[in-house]
Amino acid sequence: MRGFGKTTAALLSRSHVQHMGGANAIRSLIASAPPRSFHTSHQYAIPRNRSRGASALRRQPYPGRVSLQYLRDDLPQPVTDPDKHTDVVTSPEHGLWGFFNKERVSIPTPEEDHRHGRAWAVEELRHKSWDDLHKLWWACVKERNILATQQLERERVKPGYGESEAYTRNRLVRDTQRAIKHALTERYYAWQEALRVAESDPNIDLSGKGPAFTPQTLDSGLSTERVSDKERAPDAVSNSKDAKRLEL
Structure with a gap:
């Protein structure tokens, strides 16, 4: 009686069973009961989340039912004959x-x-x-x-x-x-x-704001020495000429 539901249990009264004749009454009630879908779990336990099955990383929406499309034409067959192969043209400058x-x-x-x-x-x-x-x-x-x-x-x-x-x-x-x-x-x-x-060189500036190399001016003592060397040059030439004359 428990599996027939409340409606079926209410109809199974004692007078009805006695009038219909025991087991025949039960058979008639089972045959006239409306069909129901069979579930082992409660109807609210069925998952109804639309995002069920979606990716947790990419957050893509649930696509739902995907229809598989196919062409009615025959699939292409591979060409096994080498003479029928098409020549693949590539650039001679390819990387x-x-x-x-x-x-x-x-x-x-x-x-x-x-x-x-x-x-x-x-x-x-x-x-x-x-x-x-x-x-x-x-x-x-x-x-x-x-x-x-x-x-x-x-x-x-x-x-x-x-x-x-x-x-x-x-x-x-x-x-x-x-x-x-x-x-x-x-x-x-x-x-x-x-x-x-x-x-550590004072002539070099590494700041980048001016010229990188600025040479210092020459000392006066060096300039006088160079001038004196130039003045002594003619005397050295004359002495060399006299030495050659003595050798001759």
Whole structure:
């Protein structure tokens, strides 16, 4: 009786059951009862939040029901015949070509990798300007990118050659980069020492408000000495002529 609800329990009176005949009355009431949806939880416990399922980070609204659309046409099939493939035209000036050598080969031969020079020495780089060192540094970076691309291709294809030559070439490029850092570090220390000396020099102004270098005037004693040297010059010339005459 508990599961039939209040309406069904009210109709099951004793007189009605006696008139209808016991079990037949119960069957008739069950058949005439309106159908109800079955829920194991209370109706207010059903989640009715519109933002349920939304992202807590992006705060995107709940999209609701998403209809899946599809085309009635057949899906394209991949072309397996190499002769029917379309040629992909790329620009010869594309930036990704910088990860390949001049021949644009993914895996060069050991002879091609072995054709390289030596690393730059620190003594040679000391005479280079800042712009030259900057260009040389990025040339080394580009060379190492090419070697890294070739190494990845070797790991994929596994040809069985070229690792030793590529390692030697990469080591020489790294030696050049190390020499560039060494030369720049020396210049930095020289600049710090020159700045320390300039701060104690009265002829140099580091404030930036006027000329950086203002030489002092010469002393009068130095000027008289120079004048006297000029006056003595003709006498020295005459003495040299007399000495030559005596020799003759």
